[in-house]
Amino acid sequence: MDIETLFRFANLTAMAGWVVLVASPLAPKWADGIAGILIPLVLSVGYTALILVYWADAEGGFSSLPDVMTLFSQREVAFAGWLHFLAFDLFLGAWEVRVARREGIPHLLVIPCLVLTFLFGPIGFLVFCGLRLMPFAHRNAQTV
Numbered sequence: 222m223d224i225e226t227l228f229r230f231a232n233l234t235a236m237a238g239w240v241v242l243v244a245s246p247l248a249p250k251w252a253d254g255i256a257g258i259l260i261p262l263v264l265s266v267g268y269t270a271l272i273l274v275y276w277a278d279a280e281g282g283f284s285s286l287p288d289v290m291t292l293f294s295q296r297e298v299a300f301a302g303w304l305h306f307l308a309f310d311l312f313l314g315a316w317e318v319r320v321a322r323r324e325g326i327p328h329l330l331v332i333p334c335l336v337l338t339f340l341f342g343p344i345g346f347l348v349f350c351g352l353r354l355m356p357f358a359h360r361n362a363q364t365v
Contacts, residue, residue: 224300231267231300234260235307238315239339245318246328257315264308271301310342317349325360326352 222230238256245252274297281292293299314335321331330352338345 224296227267228300228303231264231304231307234263235311238311239335242311242314242318242335243332245322249318249322253315253319256311257319261308261312261315264304264311268301268304268308271297271304275301306342310338310345313342313346314338317345320353321349324353327360 238260241252241256245256275295276298279292279295279298281290281294282288283292293302317331317334317338318328320326321328331349334345334349334352336345337348
């Protein structure tokens with residue numbers, strides 16, 4: 222399989238995880254397992270394979286912005302970086318859903334946080350943390 226096909230597969234797989242999170246009230250345990258563990262695990266395996274194969278020959282590094290730009294100029298390393306984002310943002314989104322469920326935050330209020338986490342990871346996390354501070358957002362916490 223070529224890298225473009227793998228890239229499309231990774232994107233579709235991650236998107237499936239986000240859809241599962243949005244629909245998580247329908248099957249919370251399935252959402253936790255699929256979007257919170259299985260898909261991030263699959264993406265992490267892909268990431269690990271790319272790092273093991275391509276990292277040693279990659280130019281650049283993390284010591285300066287130009288070094289980071291050089292590092293990600295190689296397709297395979299850039300793809301590994303993309304898998305890193307896909308896996309961790311989805312894992313974070315699943316965490317947000319679990320915490321919201323445990324704290325009794327209505328799922329409709331979490332969905333915008335999920336969208337922001339999907340598009341702009343840290344911004345979604347920041348908004349979700351702000352939501353957790355809002356007393357009006359909480360109803361009676363559920364035991365999960």
